Amino acid sequence: MTEPNFSAAGATNRPEGSTSTAPATGPQLDPDLDPAEAEAPASGKRLSRNRLIWRRFWRSTGGKIGVIGLALVLLLAIVGPSLARWDYWVVDDNAFLSPPSADHWFGTNQGGFDIFAMTVEGLRKSMVIGFMVAAIVEILAALIGASAAYFGKRVGAILQWITDLLLVIPSFLIIAIISQHTAGSRNSTWMLIILLSAFSWMISARVIRAMTLSLVSLDYVTAAKFMSVPSFVVIVKHVIPNVASYLIIDFTLGVVSAILGETTLSFFGFGVQKPETSLGTLLGDGMGSATTSPWVFLFPAGVLVILLLCVNFMGDALRDAIDPSSKSGGAA
Amino acid sequence: MSKKDKPVFESDALPERQPGVPVLQIADLNVRFPSEDGVVHAVRGVNLTVNAGEVVGLVGESGSGKSVTSMSVMGLLDENAHVEGSIKLHGTELLGRSDDWMSEVRGKKVAMVFQDPLSALTPVYTIGDQIVEALQIHGKYSDAEAWDRALELLRMVGIPNPEVRAKNFPHEFSGGMRQRVVIAMAIANDPDLIIADEPTTALDVTIQAQILDLLRVAQRETHAGVVMITHDLGVVAGLADRVAVMYAGRIVERADVNDVFYHSRHPYTVGLLGSLPRPDLDKDEPLTPVEGNPPSLLNLPPGCPFAPRCPMASEECLAAEPDLLETDLAGHTSACIKFASLSDKKYEEIYPHEEIPAAAEQGTREDAEVILHVDGLVKTYPLMKGSVFKRRVGTVHAVDHISFDIRAGETLGLVGESGCGKTTTIMSILELAKPEEGRVVVLGKDTAELSKSDRKLVRQDLQVVFQDPMASLDPRLPIYDIIAEPLKYNGYPKARIASRVEELMALVGLEPAHANRYPRNFSGGQKQRVGIARALALEPRLLVLDEPVSALDVSIQAGVLNLLERLRVEMGLSYLFVAHDLSVVRHIAHRVAVMYLGRIVELGPVGEVFDHPEHPYSQSLLSAIPVPDPVKERARNRILLQGDLPSPANPPSGCPFHTRCPKFQTLDEADRARCTGETPLLASAGGQVDRQVACHFPEGVSVF
Structure with missing residues (x-):
């Protein structure tokens, strides 16, 4: 035998294993079992969940690009108006369709409006719409989806039926028709936000419903029921926080689809109406002269692409950071 | 292993049996994993040898590194794992080989039986096809030959009617049958080494007996070496020739099976055996739990990793980690510097006793108050068929005329295999709704006649502790909120909630200062204690315990069982204890009801039923x-x-x-x-x- 046998009588006194010390720092986690299972309290500093997610998030290149990019775009939207030499409603009679210059950074369009000022204003509008719609959608989706699953039977069936019905309604046409009627009023943006939200919560609600269905059978929800905790409290306290990671991810992606929806509508002239402007309206206006005077089209389009890319990068990185099984755990 | 130091191998030939060379030699195996908090040293210098025809039991609690060790042999560890040391099959090094080469070895030379037979089979192919695939990948079989061999294998593992069953899909098989199929696939190519990773943990006890029997047959047929990974010392006692006990990523004791059980030379082994309830002996005294939790494998302090939990630990134990050395017994190695002072001491002499006050002597059983009375309880589920027009094609009698009662201060154990209706029974009781048939009377109140507010009052007397401590606590709430929840919604005075939570935490042996921690900061046993504290918040009379310790390690389980016993005596509780682990039931219950197919087949005092069923x-x-x-x-x-x-x-x-x-x-x-x-x-x-x-x-x- 080449090796001391497991069982051989009188095996050599071979010391078992070297007690090499792992170059480890910080608190404890054991991959062999569930992280929570391995931890004994009262030793080492503990990362809070938020810090942990942030660390995993920051590890990905996409996350970094997304955060920095979005911060820059946000900065542009906030300080842009005070930076600009022109207001977006002011016509420069000396410069019609002039290319970018020191005076007009992004050039002007046919009407003599400053493209930079208009892009910033459009960006502001688009971002307001995007984030508002995404927020309303998540709230609606969480409440309706969770209720549909939690109450089951009749309530669930009705909510499910409404959800499915709204899914098959051609929302684009309806929004287009209604927003035509509100054209020119000061509330066209708000109207658009409400309309876009009303027709985009369904898929998220269905996902939330499916997630809730698996949560409802979990013991802590059953335990709460057996402890006479009211249903609404159970939903708000136990169900929704546990689908929050999905809601957060869905929010970032919802921003993208809301902005896209808004720009598409505005592009065709159905969304944000003049005198208000948005990136979509600008694109629609600039489309005709995209080949002859590209700056009219390129700058709003570029800002839109950067905005959407950054939010999308963030969403992807966030999903990986929250998902414990993803590969964002670093290397040994 | 990084690409730079990739070893060069002389030949690509598969390892073959050689006389005098053990089947498997593991030398100084170290496995490290990256994690958010640093590097986890999951396996720390394991040496193990397995000979042909030998069964080696690898025992340890969760996180002790047994599965990681076996996965390194199979070459199935995650890519980011860092593996060092040597693993030799028939004297041929396996570590650092390409995955293609290892694929040849896996299945042909080394086979694995996994814990979960459901996920080990592909649901979209028939059983026969899957075995044929395993055969044809590694051997030169024609389609017809492979099919015949597959049938032969199925017959060998005891699947009746293999010609028909081979054309069935995995979902048409029961758990035990699936595990038989997995074993058939494992022995299909006549492997030299079989690794069985908790092969029976997911199965019922009667099926477990069948599968263990089958593993013995498989081992005889193939004359393979077997590594049997398990946490169940009973399984090891019956099957293994030699045993290696793992703790914190190392082997702490290894010896012949009898030596490990009768002449332990490591306090951890002694503690494990002592904390195990015995199915064959009457309970006379509390179990002796091993205090504390296994250490984290991250940043392990110097010294013996077991020292913080060891009743014999002293200064010298903390100086350096003891090596696995020969003891006074031949072929018996132990990683304890004090093994000599352990010589054949009983665990009672080593581990401190927990005193549990004796219950006040009560009169006969007939005199005690009836807490729960169940009479002819029936619960059925309709069996529907059709997708558009659902019609009822049958009825599942999940619970079929069950009657029992529980008196004050008494523990009734409800046992039976999965699917026998245990859970349905307790859920029907806990719902406090009018049963389909029969009566459920809680503390003299018939559930059929309860109004909504009455029901809320009765709920306070009837609480439940669930099986899985992970699932029964909301991971997003701190412990304080979890324990305070029943108080908040049942009209407990707001001002007194904080002090009551503190009181409850102390009662179940938790540090009240930890009230702001989240469930994930607690170990499994501590989480179960939180669950018990929550159930006790409203001072119930009856606690329904749904497999409360089956998710816990043995050394932790003993502590929770002792706690339940103490609480029952101190607070005058009654328990309805559902379990599939009969040893636990024997230890904790006064009376036991055995269920089969929705019916109680035997009911009586636990000692008599166990001794003379x-x-x-x-x-x-x-x-x-x-x-x-x-x-x-x-x-x-x-x-x-x-x-x-x-x-x-x-x-x-x-x-x-x-x-x-x-x-x-x-x-x-x-x-x-x-x-x-x-x-x-x-x-x-x-x-x-x-x-x-x-x-x-x-x-x-x-x-x-």
Whole structure:
């Protein structure tokens, strides 16, 4: 035998294993079992969940690009108006369709409006719409989806039926028709936000419903029921926080689809109406002269692409950071 | 292993059996994993040798590194794992080989039986196709030959009617049958080494007995070396030739199976054995839990990793980690510097005793107050068919006329295999709704007559502790909010909630200062204590315990069982204890009810039922429990049941057990007709009032 046998009588006194010390720092986690299972309290500093997610998030290149990019775009939207030499409603009679210059950074369009000022204003509008719609959608989706699953039977069936019905309604046409009627009023943006939200919560609600269905059978929800905790409290306290990671991810992606929806509508002239402007309206206006005077089209389009890319990068990185099984755990 | 130091191998030939060379040699194996908090050193210098035809039991609690060790042998570790050391199969190094090469070795030379037979089979292919695939990848079989061999293998592992069953899909097999198929695939190519990773943990005890039997057969057929990974010392006692006990990523003791059980030379092994409830002995004193939790494998302090939990630890233990050295016994190694002072001491002499006050002597059982009375409880589920127009094609009798009662201060154990209706029974009781048939009376109040507000009041007296401590605590809430929840919604004075939570935490042995921590900061045993504290918040009279310790490690389980025992005595609680682990039931319960297919087949005081079971099902169930005592375990006569649990949608006529009943086989025609024709009712047996059995031909048998 080449090796001391497991069982051989009188095996050599071979010391078992070297007690090499792992170059480890910080608190404890054991991959062999569930992280929570391995931890004994009262030793080492503990990362809070938020810090942990942030660390995993920051590890990905996409996350970094997304955060920095979005911060820059946000900065542009906030300080842009005070930076600009022109207001977006002011016509420069000396410069019609002039290319970018020191005076007009992004050039002007046919009407003599400053493209930079208009892009910033459009960006502001688009971002307001995007984030508002995404927020309303998540709230609606969480409440309706969770209720549909939690109450089951009749309530669930009705909510499910409404959800499915709204899914098959051609929302684009309806929004287009209604927003035509509100054209020119000061509330066209708000109207658009409400309309876009009303027709985009369904898929998220269905996902939330499916997630809730698996949560409802979990013991802590059953335990709460057996402890006479009211249903609404159970939903708000136990169900929704546990689908929050999905809601957060869905929010970032919802921003993208809301902005896209808004720009598409505005592009065709159905969304944000003049005198208000948005990136979509600008694109629609600039489309005709995209080949002859590209700056009219390129700058709003570029800002839109950067905005959407950054939010999308963030969403992807966030999903990986929250998902414990993803590969964002670093290397040994 | 990084790409730079990739070793060069002389030949790509697969390892072959060589005389005098062990099948498997693991030397100084170290495995490290990256994690958010640093590097986890999961396996720290493991040495292990397995010879042909030998069964080596690798025992340890979760996180001790046993599965990681086996996965390194199979080459199935995650890419980011860092593996060092040497793993040799027939003297050929396996570490650092390409995955293609390892694929050849896996299945042909080394086979693995996984814990979960459901996920080990592909649901979209038939069983036969999957075995044929395993055969054809590694051997030169024609389609027809492979199919014939697959049938032969299925027959070998005891699948009846293999010609038909081979064309079935995995979902058409029961858990036990699936595990048989997995074993058939494992032995398909006549491997030299079989690694069985908790092969029976997911199975019921009677099925476990069948599968362990089958593993013995498989091992004999292939003359392979077997590494048996398990946490169940009873399984090891019956199957293994040698045992290696792992703790914190190292082997702390290894020896012949008898030496490990009777002459332990490591305090951890002694503690494990001491904290194990025995199915064959009456409970006379509390278990001796091993205090504390296993250490984290991240940033392990110097010294013996077991020292913080060891009752014998002293200064020298903390100086350096002890090596695995020879002890006074031949072939027996231990990683404890004080093994000499351990020589054959009983665990009671080493581990401190927990004193549990004796229950106040009460009168006879008949005098005690009835806490829960269940009479003829029935719960059925409709069996629907059709997708558009659903029609009822049958009824599942999940619970079929069950009657029992629980008196004050008493623990009733409800045992049976999965699918026998234990959970449905307790859920029907906990719902406090009017049952389909029969009566449920809680503290003198019939649930059929409760109004909504009455129900809320009764709920306070009837609380539940769930099986999985992970799932029963909301991970997003701190412990304080979890324990305060029942108080908040049941009209407890707001001002006193904080002090009550503190009181409850102290009661279950948790540090009240930890109230702001989240569940994930607690170990499994501590989480279960939180669950118990929450259930006790409203001072219930009856606690329903749904497998409260089955998710816990043995050394932790003992502490929770002791806590439950102490609480029962101190607070005058009654327990309805549901479990599939009969050893635990023997330890904690006063009375036991054995369920089969929705019916109670035997009911009586726990000692009498365990020592002299009268119903043939109780007998086979009890005989299937592995006893952590090698000599006793190997000498026992198992009553192996044939086949699986019949579907409760279509139960056999007459006595539901007659299809599998060993007693039925020995009866003559007339008696058999009685079994198949007439359903036996629960009736007093042996002239005792509180001992009932549902069998036409009861006969007391000793199974331990």
